[in-house]
Amino acid sequence: MVLTAVLVLSSLFLVLAPFFKWDNYLSFAGEKQETITDKEALLTTLNEIEFEYKMGKLSEGDFKNLKKQYETEVSKILKSEDRSVKAKVNSSVMADVEKEIEAALKAKRGKKEAGK
Numbered sequence: 001m002v003l004t005a006v007l008v009l010s011s012l013f014l015v016l017a018p019f020f021k022w023d024n025y026l027s028f029a030g031e032k033q034e035t036i037t038d039k040e041a042l043l044t045t046l047n048e049i050e051f052e053y054k055m056g057k058l059s060e061g062d063f064k065n066l067k068k069q070y071e072t073e074v075s076k077i078l079k080s081e082d083r084s085v086k087a088k089v090n091s092s093v094m095a096d097v098e099k100e101i102e103a104a105l106k107a108k109r110g111k112k113e114a115g116k
Contacts, residue, residue: 039077046070 046067053063 035077035081039074039081042070042074042077046074 049058049063049066049070052058053060058066
């Protein structure tokens, strides 16, 4: 009985799943994970290049060339991450937070001056 219910529910899910927009959620998570994986791979490669240079397996010219290429790729990824973080931050919320901080600082300064 339970097995039949599981089979029916899984069949319904497989039939109805294409009608929902699952791709948007899955692709966003996949892109984020892919970016993290790419960044980690590039940073690991940079470490390996430096290690091989120190061991004498790479010439100085090759080392500088490879290092520059990989650093460029890492900087592109970091800039895209920075842009996505900045896009998520609501500027009005940040302005409100800054006002609250300034008000708290003024109140604290006022208490210090009153205590003198």
